[in-house]
Amino acid sequence: MTTNQLTKPEPTDTAPGAPLLEVDDLHVEFRTRDGVAKAINGVSYSVAAGETLAVLGESGSGKSVTAQTIMGILDMPPGVITGGEIRFHGRDMLKMNKEERRRIRGQKIAMIFQDALSALNPVYSVGFQLAEMYRVHKGMSRKDAKAKAIELMDLVKIPAAKERVNDYPHQFSGGMRQRIMIAMAMALDPELIIADEPTTALDVTVQAQVMDLLAELQRERHMGLILITHDLGVVADVADKIAVMYAGRIVEEAAVHELYANPAHPYTEGLLASIPRLDLKGQDLYAIKGLPPNLMRIPPGCAFNPRCPYAEDICRTDVPPLIEAAPGRHSACHFAQRVLDNNGGS
């Protein structure tokens, strides 16, 4: 039982303006029998060392597809990258050959998946799976690798790591399995971690443990972290900046405090307003009307226009670019200024 202050990562001390990873105008579509689903339509974001970027979006917004494209684990076909660049330390990963990418994957950029039970191999012990990282990437002997695996399990605070190293994934609880996923991602000391809904499958008390651990490791090792989630609460706790995605585009990007205090896009505004609040008890919740669009038939103009209370004619014809709406804040809305003013001015 510990009671501790929730802390956030120290601000980055590497050269400013030199992001670790830059995604630049990425386009991905899925060509299926039923038609072409445009999953990502021009996504750009960047992460620096020691920084936490939260990518917020509902199912189908393209947040996970972006992550898979960065990792190079997108199913192709049906997925096709139709444009854009993903630069890691300034080099475009999409132009690298397979061998080069494999050297980055796992060693430089690691990923944590949502469902640890299906991400771990059920027929190998967790110790074997952790040790595999060192044997394959570092060429260690079985014995050394196993010692390293125990170290890793200690690192992510699995009790009695020595005794449990030969246990299989099903013998661990959900929270412990997610810790093993984190251990596996940490194994080769990556510079960037992509965590795709790392705590969605967990209970809140366990979620708090796991997020705490992740934030602590990130701070210690000064890693970049891309946190993909749909949970506005988790984001508010750990992120430095936020990119909100809708129908395969980033509709708003801002530092965490500004975004929550004063959203600059109607979709963000709607999401924040739909959170149950104490002073609104007994009243209707604000609900964004309608449904997220079908990616095979994204509405012309702004994809959010059929659900948007601000929408006018221009929204049905022109796609709003992601532009600076206020210093340090970007919004893809024709009426960003009006949204900002509506929320108390900026």
Next chain:
Amino acid sequence: MAPSGEPILQVKDLVKHFPLTQGIVFQKQVGAVKAVDGVSFDLLHGETLGLVGESGCGKSTVAKLLMNLEKASSGQVLYKGEDISKVSGKALRAVRRNIQMVFQDPYTSLNPRMTVADIIGEPYAIHPEAAPKGGNNAVKKRVQELLELVGLNPEHINRYPHQFSGGQRQRIGIARGLALNPEIIICDEPVSALDVSVQAQVINLMEKLQNEFNLSYIFIAHDLSIVRHISDRVAVMYLGKIVEIGAETEIYDHPTHPYTQALLSAVPVPDPSGRDNRERIILTGDVPSPANPPSGCRFRTRCWKAQDICAKEEPLLEIRTGLQGAAVHPSACHFAEEKDVVHAH
């Protein structure tokens, strides 16, 4: 509508143990998973009772016991004074007409081979006495009314579940629950499978229907902020027992049980201001196995207040002495004391 004083459902010392057996030919019982172990509460007319707790704490088993979908090991569920855990056959069917259920997963709780008309109309086939008079046409008309009531297009009556989105499917589930004009609806995680922007729509619909038909809800969820929004009273469960129960503000603003306090403090608050100086109670370890719960207080293995008495004596769910104001409500802790935690908004 304000809940009125009389209880419509009384749960008394409800117990459900699932036997653990060994052997194939000669099975013998080697233990039991104590999923629900002595749960008591009242549900008032027109009220919403929230039931919260982590996975495995027995909330869904309670829901099934209330519907008599599982046979209780012991204890009573009194619907208007009649013990429904004892009835069967015709009498059970009559009770179930008044207690309906909405399930968590709208993808699996609707039969993919049935049209919406069949799904929502099926309750009338099972309960012909409740069906609208006038044969198939009357049923069809009633189904269309129900569709309209839950905000769906009545012309979509011949569509199949896969043609609807998650939120729309949950509306179909609600329409089916409403078909027989029940008095109680048990909602087992009705919005947790839905997207954030759609959750609010379904919650609003459920509140509207409650006002319109004076329904009583038992609302099971793990999202504490949604439970707070919709509930009049809240019960917190841990390992098959209720550890704290009270009015919504009593639980959220004046929690006295350490588990409730830890649970509330663990909820991420969607407001980054003040996150750096927020105190958080991070529980260590996992929930113990319900097949072998700790002696005495079941929470003691994760509790920072635990002392010798906690292992020896099980704390009863009762109003504890030494508390004041809104902290005066039943709490199952030897050391119940109010603690100011940053609660979910």
